[in-house]
Amino acid sequence: MKVRLLYFARLREVFATSQETPELPPNIQTVASLLNWLRQRGGVWAEELAAGRAYRVAINQDLATQEAVLHENDEVAVFPLVTGG
């Protein structure tokens, strides 16, 4: 399954990328498993996405939970807590 990953603000800077479209292994079906897969890259990925760190995930521009299921061509965004207003 292919998804479009977007990163914003501080995470975009730390990951040194704003987007990618990886081909996910077949066992990656949910937000939780996607995050685990990203953590396996190690370094800043493991550090920033560690359990207990505060960040949010959105699927197709709606906030999503860890249990949310991914679909082909979904737009999945990972970003820090928002600070607008």
Added chain:
Amino acid sequence: MKISVQAEPFDLNAEVSALYQANPKVGAVASFLGLVRDINEGQGVATLSLEHYPGMTEKALAQIVEDARRRWEVLDATLIHRVGTLHPSEPIVLVAVASSHRGDAFAACEFIMDFLKTRAPFWKKEATPEGERWVDARESDERAAARWQV
């Protein structure tokens, strides 16, 4: 309803006037204007850069206004949030709500701001004399949104 994410400044008077001029049912407009401060957490702020998530931002703001409409009498509303680089004393955000009476206008305006702060994908980065830093989310903003018990 008007929702806009823009780099350009806005005209407060024109935006508020537009909410009531063509609608004699409007008896109250409550408005909130958010500004760039020149100091945050003890450090001087030279400029503030606002990043957002195009597409999701507009969707999130529309949902917040819709939630307010379900809860209070909102005859019309305007929500403008600026992005890009801003300087101290420049307006960042305008929320203005028109209603028949002040109670609904005040409450809906505050509700929209509280949820904008915690749900709309904007991020602030400050330029200070010590360098650039991303603004941290505040626990008090989460508490402000939680008190509406949505």
